[in-house]
């Protein structure tokens with residue numbers, strides 16, 4: 001069981017997680033926050049012990065054992081015009097990285113666009129979705145899955161998954177990790193507004209693939225080149241010979 005009181009004592013935010021919804025099972029925390037008007041408060045966090053239709057990036061599924069990990073979504077409704085979604089995307093992966101490093105002796109690396117890796121294995125993922133009214137974005141939902149106490153990951157994966165427990169060799173307090181994560185997430189949002197360049201720079205420093213030869217797969221297209229950098233909007237710049245192409249989507253791996 002998740003101890004909400006213990007989590008709440010450690011939460012040190014103004015608005016993120018102040019409306020906290022805990023659920024045993026939902027289809028997907030992202031879908032619930034996107035589709036239900038009743039959860040309308042800016043900063044609402046929905047944590048579910050199990051998702052029957054957990055979603056990953058690119059129509060993939062996100063499978064996570066019941067009661068062992070953190071699968072949650074954060075709802076943003078206010079001041080959306082002040083943020084760039086790409087910056088929130090990179091910033092969310094940074095907030096996860098900082099939280100894991102603050103609490104455990106682990107070194108966290110990031111992979112474009114928003115995978116969180118420990119020892120080259122995937123420990124967390126992020127799926128951002130939004131809904132619009134007319135031409136205006138009215139809601140942004142940041143869905144985060146952190147593998148915390150899951151002991152093993154049977155199956156075949158593009159990137160091998162892992163959990164904090166597997167890498168840190170101890171059972172982890174999920175309440176402490178979630179409050180640390182949301183504290184860092186709120187701090188990140190302030191920086192995303194006031195100094196987005198800092199998020200780009202911090203992200204760059206945690207991505208060990210920059211300068212390396214990479215392969216990018218998007219649908220049935222594959223591109224190979226040098227991962228030159230990310231631009232001010234977080235878009236990947238792929239160098240092929242003397243030309244540089246901006247890549248908005250895709251799965252990146254080292255060649």
Ligand code: BTN
Nearest residue numbers: 028054055056057125126143145
């Ligand atoms: C990915 O790496 O493919 C993204 C995974 C995102 C998973 C989280 S778990 C909570 C939220 N609800 C979902 O259905 N997906 C996200």
